[in-house]
Amino acid sequence: MPNGSFAFVSAISENSTTYLDGSSQPTVNTLFALCHYFQNTSLRKWLWNDAAASKAWLSAREKECLSLAAQGRTSDDIALLLGLSCETVRSHMKRAIVHLNASNRAHAIAKAIQLRLIDVPFV
DSSP states (O other), X not given: OTTSOOOOOOOOOOOSSOOTTSOOHHHHHHHHHHHHHHHHHHHHHTTOOHHHHHHOXXXXXXXXXXXXXXXXXXXXXXXXXXXXXXXHHXXXXXXXXXXXXXXXXXXXXXXXXXXXXXXXXXX
C-alpha cells in the first residue's frame, strides 16, 4: 500500500478440480484479478500520484540490488552474483532507501515495486 503497509487476501473455494495445494486454476485466476483490482483501486484512493514516481530515481545498480533483494537474496548473495564487495552492495541498498524515502530495506523494495521501478519477483 502507499503508506508502506501490506494487505492480505485469503479465499476458500469449493471446486471439484483442485491442485495438490488445494487451489483451482479458475479460482486462482479470479483471485489474482481481484487482488490486482484491489491494489489499483487502493492506490488511486490514497492518491499515490505520478509526482511521487517522478521524484524517485534509482541507478541501474540500485535497481539490480533491490530486485535481487526482493527475491530474498542477502547482501552477501548479491555481492557474489554481481561480483561486488558486500560493502558496495550495502552502499547501493542504503542509497536506494534514501532515494525512495523508505525506512528500511523491505520498505524500499515495496516502494520500488509500487512505483514500478523493479518487477514483482516470482520466486
